[in-house]
Amino acid sequence: MSVLERFSYSGLESYKKCPAQFKFRYIDKIRKTDEGIEAFTGKRVHEALEFLYTEVQSGRLPFIDGILEHYEQHWEKNWHDRIAIAKRGERVEDYYRLGEDCIARFYRNNQPFSERVEGIELELDFMLDNDDSYRMKGIIDRLDHDGEGNYEIHDYKTGKRAMSQGQADQDNQLALYQIALEQQREDVQTVSLVWHFVRYGIVVKSKRTKEQLQHLVRVMKNRIDEIRLKEKQGGEFPAKPMILCNWCYYWEECPAQSGSNPYIR
């Protein structure tokens, strides 16, 4: 299935930030094995929290040592030689330790994990406006449900910046997952969107109105239409240089850059 048949939130965001990067990755399908250390660390923390809640769902409450051991094993198992540190002066150990701190803080702040968890790393395949020409996919880190139609969509963020309430109220990723949830379950009464900024132990919550969700559907459909039209007519996918270029793996392909990315070592 081509990406132009099924979109993801991150793909559509990548198009908004830099259409050229979107094209290299999703249309030309240029795959790079490179990976930023931030993304690598984030994946390992997600795995550790997934393991934690899987254990809890099976009726076991692992000690923090068990979770950290899982983290260490998966760090080592997944490590490869194309992991880049774009920030000067930072070391692999700093990121390893950062991941440990995130997990330990989350454990301290959330034990005894009595939430009613319904799904972990839940894969979504859904449509905008119930129209199968606008199919999307996504993954919910954790879905909680009180059994009476009140859901919480949880997302773990390991990045440096925590969102303000205003930013969370504008964020579209979890709102799209709410659209998926309401499409696929008949019992939905309320949905809360919950972000865990695990570096700081900060939790931010938000809700969406029906009108906001309808507006989001229109915005995303328009973006998909624009991409498809350009692709069909051979339109331009311009490069938009920005600070995030330091983390971009498409310097060799990018008309706005030359050579390979000097920030990735």
Ligand code: SF4
């Ligand atoms: S280097 Fe910057 S401008 Fe070029 S594709 Fe990557 S993000 Fe876009």
